[in-house]
Amino acid sequence: MTGRSRMRLVVLGLSLSSSWGNGHATTYRALLRAFAARGHDVLFLERDVPWYAPHRDLPDPDFCRLVLYPDLAALDSWRAEIARADAVVVGSYVPQGVAVGEMVQEVARGATAFYDIDTPVTLAKLERGDEEYLSPAIIPGYDVYLSFTGGPTLERLERVYGSPAARQLYCSVDPEAYRPMDVPPRWDLSYLGTYSPDRQPALERLLLEPARRAPEMRFAVAGPQYPADIAWPANVERIEHLPPGEHAAFYTASRFTLNVTRADMIRAGYSPSVRLFEAGACGTPIISDIWDGIGTLLTPGEEILLAETPDAVLAALREMPEARRRAMSKALRGRVLGEHSAAHRAAELEMHLREAIGRRGRARRLAAAVGS
Structure with a gap:
């Protein structure tokens, strides 16, 4: 890589392997393929759930490591990978997402991020007291909140929910997969x-x-x-x-x-x-x-x-x-x-993660200076 260090990224997301009934898989595929093309290493940890098992249309991606884990306890075997990653991202709608987020925040030494592909839905759930995959208590513990929604919602995430940094990260498209085709009009x-x-x-x-x-x-x-x-x-x-x-x-x-x-x-x-x-x-x-x-x-x-x-x-x-x-x-x-290509969005993701890594490093240095 020229001018940039290689980043080790761990992502715990709803699904990469199956696009059946969700918009997360294609979003992750485009973004992480482009992120890997920037020279970074990506590990994707996906909960193995029965409704996606018959519909795995990307069981073996060529741009990252994909691991299916059976339950929360099985994530313990990946603690070392999470600890040494430069950044760890937890996505919306991850099963037992609050417990996953708590574990990540406890273990990770690098920057932590929550990637919300469903931000307005998430905030509506929190207002109802529904903490299916995110709770107000853990939002301040993520170094950056990456949101599919921009505009006034970002300020709300910081002011009301205490996010240290809420940043827009819209969805994107892989131009190699989505392009005009030679097909008759139908x-x-x-x-x-x-x-x-x-x-x-x-x-x-x-x-x-x-x-x-x-x-x-x-x-x-x-x-x-x-x-x-x-x-x-x-x-x-x-x-x-x-x-x-x-x-x-x-x-x-x-x-x-x-x-x-x-x-x-x-x-x-x-x-x-x-x-x-x-x-x-x-x-x-x-x-x-x-x-x-x-x-x-x-x-x-x-x-x-x-x-x-x-x-x-x-x-x-x-x-x-x-x-x-x-x-x-x-x-x-x-x-x-x-x-709005995946390449544009991957560059934004890298920028947000590097800023979060920098903020975390400065906080550690300040804490060390105060304690010395």
Whole structure:
């Protein structure tokens, strides 16, 4: 490495091996592949849970070591690795995440970070007293809180919850995995995402109702866990699970794709979904619901379309000239590759971790000086 020392990073995350029913795996894959490409060593410790076992689409990554551990007690055998790492990251939704975080904070000699891929959901849970994977008590013990949400939430994490440093670390995209494909057009509007009750009203309003009103058009919804009682219009194709290797072809086969956002993330704002960047890297124009901060990521009307009603969606599908749609595709892809690639995000991660390492080192030196 030139000008940088090699970093030993340990990550304890929800999943790297399986993308089934979660957005964490593809996020970690893009970020850690790019982080490793910067010359760093990465160990990923993943809880071996039965619901991911049949769906492991990356059992042996080539950019890091992946270890599946059966239970909390089994993490004891990795204490030495955690202790000597330059930085240790614990992710949101890790099973028994509070106990995992307590162990990491006790053992790690390097910097510790909490990586929240679900920040608004996490904070809503904490307000309800739900400490499934994070508690207010352990937040100040993490040297840095890496948040999928930016904007005012960062100040709240520091002021209300006592984080020493809350830093924005948005999701990103791997341009090698997400790029335009040579496939025939198949759908006028698509959506890719796991079922969520608080996203379903927006999906109903911005895709299913337009489909009912435009029977001559073709639509698709891909993703698992949708209830059996949903009344899908005849022109909406359902795809139960789409492995990451097929995402790019899915997006490229769509004239437009839809982005809808969970209610907690709409309230917080500044919480982009990874589908914005993945579809954008494929050059597929996006129709999105509206939330604070979206204009800081992509320019409305030029790089993304915003819609609140079925009429607005149908106007885009029926009235946008093809030349403008192609211009939007080009502008969107250029913005995503220029600002939101995994390489950009890996550089930000390295910067945040090195700053945390530096702060920890200064604190130790000050404590030693006071004690001498």
